[in-house]
Amino acid sequence: MLTSQLVPLLADAALIAIIAVIVVLVAGTTGLVVTRQRRTRELPAPTPPAPLDTGERVEPKVGEDAEEPRDTPTRTLEDTELPTLEKPESAQGRLVRLRAKLARSQSSLGKGLLALLSRDKLDEEAWEDIETTLITADVGVTPTQELVERLRTRVRVEGVSGEQARAILREELITLVDPTLDRSLKVDRKDGKPAVVMVVGVNGTGKTTTVGKLARVLVAEDKHVVLGAADTFRAAAADQLQTWGERVGVRTVRGPEGGDPASIAFDAVKQGIDESADVVLVDTAGRLHTKIGLMDELGKVKRVIEKTAEVDEVLLVIDATTGQNGLTQARVFAEVINVTGLVLTKLDGTAKGGIVIAVQRELGVPVKLVGLGEGADDLAPFEAEQFVDALLD
Numbered sequence: 001m002l003t004s005q006l007v008p009l010l011a012d013a014a015l016i017a018i019i020a021v022i023v024v025l026v027a028g029t030t031g032l033v034v035t036r037q038r039r040t041r042e043l044p045a046p047t048p049p050a051p052l053d054t055g056e057r058v059e060p061k062v063g064e065d066a067e068e069p070r071d072t073p074t075r076t077l078e079d080t081e082l083p084t085l086e087k088p089e090s091a092q093g094r095l096v097r098l099r100a101k102l103a104r105s106q107s108s109l110g111k112g113l114l115a116l117l118s119r120d121k122l123d124e125e126a127w128e129d130i131e132t133t134l135i136t137a138d139v140g141v142t143p144t145q146e147l148v149e150r151l152r153t154r155v156r157v158e159g160v161s162g163e164q165a166r167a168i169l170r171e172e173l174i175t176l177v178d179p180t181l182d183r184s185l186k187v188d189r190k191d192g193k194p195a196v197v198m199v200v201g202v203n204g205t206g207k208t209t210t211v212g213k214l215a216r217v218l219v220a221e222d223k224h225v226v227l228g229a230a231d232t233f234r235a236a237a238a239d240q241l242q243t244w245g246e247r248v249g250v251r252t253v254r255g256p257e258g259g260d261p262a263s264i265a266f267d268a269v270k271q272g273i274d275e276s277a278d279v280v281l282v283d284t285a286g287r288l289h290t291k292i293g294l295m296d297e298l299g300k301v302k303r304v305i306e307k308t309a310e311v312d313e314v315l316l317v318i319d320a321t322t323g324q325n326g327l328t329q330a331r332v333f334a335e336v337i338n339v340t341g342l343v344l345t346k347l348d349g350t351a352k353g354g355i356v357i358a359v360q361r362e363l364g365v366p367v368k369l370v371g372l373g374e375g376a377d378d379l380a381p382f383e384a385e386q387f388v389d390a391l392l393d
């Protein structure tokens with residue numbers, strides 16, 4: 001009886017004990033987990049190791065760690081720009097285009113003369129008007145008087161109709177511009193050395209631009225050109241020249257700002273010799289403070305070049321828009337250095353094309369090149385007949 005009452009009691013006690021053990025175990029485990037979780041949260045965040053200065057490339061971040069995307073697309077092989085050299089315009093193409101440009105700028109001179117000559121009655125007043133038109137176009141007093149005299153004689157002897165007037169005027173203008181002058185540029189190698197061309201003139205006339213444009217003319221003729229930036233007076237001149245050169249793959253020899261122009265000219269010619277170039281073009285500074293200063297500088301540059309090679313051309317650049325003032329300045333240059341050719345720039349900016357006649361007469365040197373705009377290929381060889389035809393177009 002006792003046994004039968006005791007057994008269920010014992011069974012209950014055992015069950016309670018088992019439950020108690022389970023509760024303690026579960027509570028213990030939970031506590032452990034919570035503690036561990038708490039500990040884990042309390043651990044300081046791992047700091048990324050500082051990049052070692054080993055010279056190795058730091059890897060870019062990826063995934064959610066990636067940085068903000070860049071606005072600009074990543075450069076690919078396709079859009080990587082390689083320096084492409086420009087192909088300068090050929091002599092033929094340039095002459096046709098520039099003749100039209102010249103005709104546009106000078107049409108008032110040609111048309112004015114033709115209108116006057118085609119008058120029914122060529123009286124004294126008409127001849128005076130012709131004279132005024134020529135002088136206004138900077139032809140110069142003496143050449144104007146000569147031209148008017150010849151025209152008067154021919155009109156009297158031959159009589160004139162509209163077409164004849166044009167033919168007579170054309171012939172007389174060509175005679176005045178003088179097609180017999182040698183206008184070729186000496187730009188060929190000689191005695192195993194490059195030709196050397198010095199470009200001189202007052203600042204602002206367009207020397208640096210002319211050197212750059214001339215380099216293009218020569219490159220279009222397959223010549224190997226080296227440029228010498230001996231204009232160390234104007235800080236930006238060397239950069240300007242180098243940019244011109246780079247566009248057509250031509251090397252520019254330059255020195256420190258304010259450096260000695262003669263030593264740069266010397267280095268440029270030496271470089272030209274080393275590279276077996278056809279021609280070295282030397283840009284110079286055009287300071288016209290005093291005649292003595294100018295003579296000293298240009299004379300020194302020329303003398304120093306001549307230690308290694310002959311100077312084949314000295315081109316004097318004249319701004320056509322400066323008229324008589326430009327002529328006076330040109331005279332000073334011609335007195336200090338032996339000028340072999342003239343470059344008339346900015347003819348596009350003036351209707352006074354007569355300056356071609358005046359400047360040749362004045363200096364006894366042929367115009368060899370004309371500048372007809374700021375465009376890279378706006379420089380053309382000068383030809384008497386083409387010039388006159390453009391005037392009368």
Ligand SMILES: Nc1nc2c(ncn2[C@@H]2O[C@H](COP(=O)(O)OP(=O)(O)OP(=O)(O)O)[C@@H](O)[C@H]2O)c(=O)[nH]1
Binds near residue numbers: 202204284346
């Ligand atoms: N319209 C026109 N502008 C020209 C021509 N030639 C040169 N120029 C402009 O004239 C300005 C002066 O040219 P530069 O070549 O810097 O003159 P620079 O003689 O070298 O001047 P410095 O270096 O100061 O001695 C520039 O703005 C040229 O673009 C031309 O034929 N027509």
